[in-house]
Amino acid sequence: MPFTFPNSKVFCPFCFHEFHIGHAPFRDYSDNHKEKDPVQAAFFDRRVEEHPDNYPVKEIQGFWHKLIGYFYYSRSLDKKRRICPHCHMTLPNTLANSGKQGNVIAVIGYRNSGKGNFFGVLIPSLRTRYAKEISLSLEALDSYNTDGKMANSDTLYRERYGDNLEQMMAVPPTPKISLSPMLYCLKLDKFTIWQRILNPFSHHRPVDLILFDAAGEGFAEAEIQIHSSYISHASGIIILLDPTSYKLRGMRNTINQSEYFDTFATITNAMARYNPHYRKDKQVKTPLAVVISKFDELRPDGQPLEGLHESVFYDHCHAQGFNKKAVDETSEHLYDFLDKREIKDVLANLKQYSNWKLFGMASLGHPPVGHPPDANLQSIDPINIADPLLWILYELGHIAAKKEKK
């Protein structure tokens, strides 16, 4: 029976309501009986009759059970899984059994900024290359699909991105806005001394990642609410900026800055509405990775654009720890480049954040040949695809930096 404190609250990764973990009900899978679940039907904005039946919910009932729930709670098991009291979705295991909140990593980008292909290439890259470099593994957790059915995040991944990339096709534009997240448990095998003291018997440290892919424009009010909650609950934010919309190539001084501005404004509006710690006159502390996506576009014909240092295209190895030095240097070069090109909006927006970095990242590494749905890829050659996420994990204290020789 894990312990908890009366004042400690967690939030649900699906509806973002806060609650006390000891008061969260269970769903009982012990026999085949299923029934209507009006709470979950309401979450999916459906009439109860239209929503599929589900296993019965067992509430924490009675004064004594509720009182005990402030201090202890029993484990979530296969046949008895802890669910959110507000939306009745199954909670990820780390949250359900240790009360440890997952890290929401918000990925935000205007239409066409490269979100889909980023998620598409990031997940398998974490499982292959970065699994070795950082010593991690990635377990897909249960989420739900747009029909409101439970779905494993790997299934969602394949449907949305993986199937296309496997056939060497770029991920097509996202047709319909969906707010169903993909949930992963990142298991980190390396411990710093402090982490080892705090987790003396663990083989790995779990960090739940909650990933949404939603542009944010054209939402209805209820969707804006979830999208904004997701941003304001984020432990780290990744903004994707499309360099081709900035006309950095060729048209040196005619820069369309509206899309950048929109992305930053989305974050600020979300924070202002849903983050109680947000103050207009104070810098936001959430780590912000500002990522120039499709970075290969800044090296047309193999030559970096004027004013751009060759080193920003190098792919960083993180085998001896997070390569902070290389990431810092790239960020400085990119800042100088944007400054020289007078991309003032981005630089001005950065002033609202106390902890930001600039990244150059490509998911595919080349423009696809042809247009969706026939956007073919000859090869997939990502550049620093995991750097923004690794930097956020470093800033949150989950991974250590590479030690530099003196």
Ligand SMILES: Nc1nc2c(ncn2[C@@H]2O[C@H](COP(=O)(O)OP(=O)(O)OP(=O)(O)O)[C@@H](O)[C@H]2O)c(=O)[nH]1
């Ligand atoms: N050159 C180049 N193009 C890329 C790269 N990654 C994505 N693209 C292209 O950029 C366009 C947009 O990519 P998506 O991943 O669909 O972007 P998105 O933000 O999900 O777009 P929406 O779903 O419409 O919101 C597509 O035409 C991709 O082929 C890259 O690494 N290099």
Ligand SMILES: [Mg+2]
């Ligand atoms: Mg998309």
Ligand SMILES: [Zn+2]
């Ligand atoms: Zn919920």
